[in-house]
Amino acid sequence: MATEDARYRLSSQYRLWSFSPSQLASMREKSNALARASISQRLSSPGYHPPAASSLSTSSLNLSAPTSSTNTPDPEAHPSGTPSGPPPLPEFLTPAEELVVVTFYTSELLRAADHAQFSDEIKATSAAFFRRFYVTNSIMTYPPQEMLIVALFFGCKAEGAFMRITDFIKTFGREHPEEILAGEFLLCQGIRFAFDVKHPFRALRGAMMELRRMGIPGEELDKVERRAKEILRFSPLITDAYFHYTPSQIMLAAMSLADRGMAEKLITHTFHHTTSKNTDGDGGDTPGNGGTNGGNTGNARGRNMEETIGAQIRDKVLGAIESCREMLAKEMPERREHWTNKQVFKAHVQPIRKKLNKCKDPDRWNLVELQRARREQALKRADSEEREDGGGGTGTIDDDGAVFGDVAPQRDPKRRKVVAKGLEDPFGGPL
Amino acid sequence: MPPKSSSFGAGARAGTSSSGGGLPALSSDDMCPVCKTIRYLNKDMEFLIHPDCYHSMCSNCVNRLFNDGPNQCPYAGCHKTLRRKGFRAPFFGDLSVEREVDIRRRVAAVFNQVEDDFETLLDYNNYLQMVEDLTFELVHGTDQKRQQAEAQLQAWEAEHKADIERNRRAGREADDLQRRRIAAERDAARQRRIEAIKEAEEEKRERVRSREAELDSMQTGEAGGGGGGGQRVQLKRRGQVNKNTADAAANMIQDKNAAAAAGADGLGVGRLSIRGLKEKKRPPPPEGPYDPFGGLDFIPSRYTLEPKGTLNHPALDHWRLDQGHITGGYSFDEYISRAMFDAFAGLGVFIEDEKELGGQTGLSAGQVATIGGGIGAVGDKMELDAS
Structure with missing residues (x-):
C-alpha cells in the first residue's frame, strides 16, 4: 500500500468526514427525521405557545420562545380554523429540499467570504465546516444564515487568521459579537472537533511542479493551473466532493476539467508500473532504492509496486476521478451567478425558505437565546434549585429526552448525563 | 565410570594397613600405597587421585607411571586405564565423600532445572526426589543399579542437551549478576569510607581554620564580637556537616535496602518453591527502537523529491526573495515536499468502496448520524458544563 495513502487514512477528514454517497444520503435522512420528530414534539408540547398568540405571562415563555418575532413560526400561517389546542404541525422540509437550502447558503457563504476578502483556504474550510455541520444537524434545527457567519469566523480561526470579533461583526454588519460567538461551540460540536480540513489547493501546486519536471511548457501549465484553481475555489465546495473524494482526486478532477489530457498525462506518468517492464529503467516516479516497505526480493517489490503504481490501480483512480469530474461539472464556476440569480432564487429557494420559516425549531432557532437559556439553566443547576419553575431550557432537555428515546423522566441531571452519554462513545450517546 | 564402592577407599586403606604390617598405624596420609614412600622421607609428598577409580598415590608415582602416556592403575585388581591429565589433589580427606561430591556435581550439571521451570511446587519436588x-x-547403589542410573543420566543428557545448556547459561548469568552486585556494593562501601575519612579531615581543617580566624579577629581588636562570630560560624558549619553526614547515612541505608531487595530477587531464583515444568516460553522477538509514528513509512511511493531542485513552481520564486521567509529559516524544500505529498496522498483511497465496507476504519452511516444527533443534543449539557 502506498505510504501516502496510509498517511491520508489517518486524517480526521478520512476517519470522520468521508462517506459513500449512500451513507451520506442516509445520514441526511436520519438527521432530517430526528429534526422532524423533535420539532413536532416541541411544537405540540403543552408548554409551547406561539408567543405572538399568547401573552408572555410565564417566565418559561421568556426562555423557551425567542423574543424576536422572526424566529418563531408565524401564527397566521396556520389554518385559521385551528382549535385553541396545540396548532397543527407545519409541513417539514424533505432531505432533498434541505440539501438545496444548504447548497444555496454555501454559495452565500462563499459570497460573504469574497466580500470579506478571505483567502482560498479560509473560504474552503468555512464551506466544509458549514456543510459538515448540516450533515448531522438539520437545517430546520439551527439557522443557516447565522451558522454561515459562525462557520466563516471559525474557519478564519482554523486557518490561523485570527480576526478580532469586533472587526468581524463590522464586516458583516452585525451588531453584537454574541450573535456569532453563541454558535461557535455548537459548530465545533457539529463538526466533531475535526478542525483540519485538507484542501486540494496545495496539491495543485504539487501537481504543477511534477508536470513542470516532466518538461511541459510553462505557459500551458499556467493556463491549466489558473482554470483548475478557479474550479477548485467553487465547484468542490458547493458539492459533496469533499465527502466523497480525497483532495488529490478532487484536484485531478478539476485539472481534467481544465485540460483532460494534462490530468491523464500526470496519472499515466504516476502509475507507470508495468509487470513486464523494469520499472527503474525510466527513472520515473518511483524512489530508487527499496522505498516500498523494504521488500527485499525483487518479486515482492514488484508486487508492491504493482499495488502502488500499477496499471490496475491506475484504472481505478481514473474511474474515481471521472466520477468526481462529473460531480464537479454540475457546479462549474460559471454557476456562481446561478445561485445569486433573482429568478432562480425565487423559483427554487424562496418557496423552501418560506416553508422553513414555518417549520423551524422554536427552541434552537435563536442561537443567542438558546445560549442564554442554557447559561441560566446552568446557573440554576449550580444553585441546585428546584427546577419546577420550568425555564425554557429545562423544557429543552426534557423534550430531548422524550424525542431521542430516553423516555424515562429522570430528574437528576448527573445520573441523566451518565445514562445518556454512555461509556463507549466519547461524543456522548444519543439523547 | 566410578569403580565399585568397595574397591576404592577400603582397598586403599587395606593396602596401607597390610603393607604397614606391625608398624604403628600409619594413616594413608603418610605413606604412598604404591611406592611405600613415607612422609618422613619426603616432606613435600602430595597424594593425587584419579576420578575414575579414586585410588590415591603420591605425585612421584603419578609422574613415574603416567608421564609416558596412559597406563593401568597400579592398584591390584583395578584395571582402569588412567591418564596423567586426570589426576588431581582430593579436596576431602575421605575419598568416598570426594567421590560423592563429584557425582553430585555431575548430576547437578545435567539436572539443572530451576523452580521457575515448573508449574507447581509438587512437580518440582517430585523432580527433586527423582x-x-x-x-x-x-x-x-549396587553395580547393576548404578549402571542403570548411569544410562538414565546419559540418556537424559543426550535428550535435553539444548535445555541443559540454556539453563546453565541462565544460571551463569545470575551468578555473574550476583557477583557484580556484590562487587558494586563493595565499591560503594569503599567509596563511603573514603568520603567519611575526607569529611573528617575537612572538619578538622575547618576547625583549625576557624580557630585561626578567631585568633585573628581577637588580634585586630574586636575581641568579643569577633570571637562570638567565629564561634557561631563554627557551630553553623558543624551543623552543616552533621546534616551532610545525616544525609549520607540516609543514602547509605537506602542503598542497603535496594541492595537487599536486589539480593532477595537474586535469591528468589534459587529458592525452594516451585511449579510444574512450564511450557517453554519463547522469548519475545526484540522490539527494536521505539517508533513514534507507529510504523508509518515516510518515503513517498508515487513520486520522488530527488534530485533536489528539479521541482519548482514559478509562484515560489517571489517568496524565495522575501525577507520575511528567508530570515525565518523557512525551508522551501519543506513546502515542496508538502505540496507533492498533497498532490499524491489519497489518490488510491477510494472512499466509496472503503466506507461501504465499513469495518476497521469507518463508522456506519447510521452510527454517525446517531452520534451527530447526539452531539447536537448533548451540546446543551456540554455547554452548560463549560459556562
Missing part, C-alpha cells in the same frame, strides 16, 4: 534417587543409586 534426581535424588538417581544420585543415591549412582553413589551407593
Whole structure:
C-alpha cells in the first residue's frame, strides 16, 4: 500500500468526514427525521405557545420562545380554523429540499467570504465546516444564515487568521459579537472537533511542479493551473466532493476539467508500473532504492509496486476521478451567478425558505437565546434549585429526552448525563 | 565410570594397613600405597587421585607411571586405564565423600532445572526426589543399579542437551549478576569510607581554620564580637556537616535496602518453591527502537523529491526573495515536499468502496448520524458544563 495513502487514512477528514454517497444520503435522512420528530414534539408540547398568540405571562415563555418575532413560526400561517389546542404541525422540509437550502447558503457563504476578502483556504474550510455541520444537524434545527457567519469566523480561526470579533461583526454588519460567538461551540460540536480540513489547493501546486519536471511548457501549465484553481475555489465546495473524494482526486478532477489530457498525462506518468517492464529503467516516479516497505526480493517489490503504481490501480483512480469530474461539472464556476440569480432564487429557494420559516425549531432557532437559556439553566443547576419553575431550557432537555428515546423522566441531571452519554462513545450517546 | 564402592577407599586403606604390617598405624596420609614412600622421607609428598577409580598415590608415582602416556592403575585388581591429565589433589580427606561430591556435581550439571521451570511446587519436588534417587543409586547403589542410573543420566543428557545448556547459561548469568552486585556494593562501601575519612579531615581543617580566624579577629581588636562570630560560624558549619553526614547515612541505608531487595530477587531464583515444568516460553522477538509514528513509512511511493531542485513552481520564486521567509529559516524544500505529498496522498483511497465496507476504519452511516444527533443534543449539557 502506498505510504501516502496510509498517511491520508489517518486524517480526521478520512476517519470522520468521508462517506459513500449512500451513507451520506442516509445520514441526511436520519438527521432530517430526528429534526422532524423533535420539532413536532416541541411544537405540540403543552408548554409551547406561539408567543405572538399568547401573552408572555410565564417566565418559561421568556426562555423557551425567542423574543424576536422572526424566529418563531408565524401564527397566521396556520389554518385559521385551528382549535385553541396545540396548532397543527407545519409541513417539514424533505432531505432533498434541505440539501438545496444548504447548497444555496454555501454559495452565500462563499459570497460573504469574497466580500470579506478571505483567502482560498479560509473560504474552503468555512464551506466544509458549514456543510459538515448540516450533515448531522438539520437545517430546520439551527439557522443557516447565522451558522454561515459562525462557520466563516471559525474557519478564519482554523486557518490561523485570527480576526478580532469586533472587526468581524463590522464586516458583516452585525451588531453584537454574541450573535456569532453563541454558535461557535455548537459548530465545533457539529463538526466533531475535526478542525483540519485538507484542501486540494496545495496539491495543485504539487501537481504543477511534477508536470513542470516532466518538461511541459510553462505557459500551458499556467493556463491549466489558473482554470483548475478557479474550479477548485467553487465547484468542490458547493458539492459533496469533499465527502466523497480525497483532495488529490478532487484536484485531478478539476485539472481534467481544465485540460483532460494534462490530468491523464500526470496519472499515466504516476502509475507507470508495468509487470513486464523494469520499472527503474525510466527513472520515473518511483524512489530508487527499496522505498516500498523494504521488500527485499525483487518479486515482492514488484508486487508492491504493482499495488502502488500499477496499471490496475491506475484504472481505478481514473474511474474515481471521472466520477468526481462529473460531480464537479454540475457546479462549474460559471454557476456562481446561478445561485445569486433573482429568478432562480425565487423559483427554487424562496418557496423552501418560506416553508422553513414555518417549520423551524422554536427552541434552537435563536442561537443567542438558546445560549442564554442554557447559561441560566446552568446557573440554576449550580444553585441546585428546584427546577419546577420550568425555564425554557429545562423544557429543552426534557423534550430531548422524550424525542431521542430516553423516555424515562429522570430528574437528576448527573445520573441523566451518565445514562445518556454512555461509556463507549466519547461524543456522548444519543439523547 | 566410578569403580565399585568397595574397591576404592577400603582397598586403599587395606593396602596401607597390610603393607604397614606391625608398624604403628600409619594413616594413608603418610605413606604412598604404591611406592611405600613415607612422609618422613619426603616432606613435600602430595597424594593425587584419579576420578575414575579414586585410588590415591603420591605425585612421584603419578609422574613415574603416567608421564609416558596412559597406563593401568597400579592398584591390584583395578584395571582402569588412567591418564596423567586426570589426576588431581582430593579436596576431602575421605575419598568416598570426594567421590560423592563429584557425582553430585555431575548430576547437578545435567539436572539443572530451576523452580521457575515448573508449574507447581509438587512437580518440582517430585523432580527433586527423582534426581535424588538417581544420585543415591549412582553413589551407593549396587553395580547393576548404578549402571542403570548411569544410562538414565546419559540418556537424559543426550535428550535435553539444548535445555541443559540454556539453563546453565541462565544460571551463569545470575551468578555473574550476583557477583557484580556484590562487587558494586563493595565499591560503594569503599567509596563511603573514603568520603567519611575526607569529611573528617575537612572538619578538622575547618576547625583549625576557624580557630585561626578567631585568633585573628581577637588580634585586630574586636575581641568579643569577633570571637562570638567565629564561634557561631563554627557551630553553623558543624551543623552543616552533621546534616551532610545525616544525609549520607540516609543514602547509605537506602542503598542497603535496594541492595537487599536486589539480593532477595537474586535469591528468589534459587529458592525452594516451585511449579510444574512450564511450557517453554519463547522469548519475545526484540522490539527494536521505539517508533513514534507507529510504523508509518515516510518515503513517498508515487513520486520522488530527488534530485533536489528539479521541482519548482514559478509562484515560489517571489517568496524565495522575501525577507520575511528567508530570515525565518523557512525551508522551501519543506513546502515542496508538502505540496507533492498533497498532490499524491489519497489518490488510491477510494472512499466509496472503503466506507461501504465499513469495518476497521469507518463508522456506519447510521452510527454517525446517531452520534451527530447526539452531539447536537448533548451540546446543551456540554455547554452548560463549560459556562
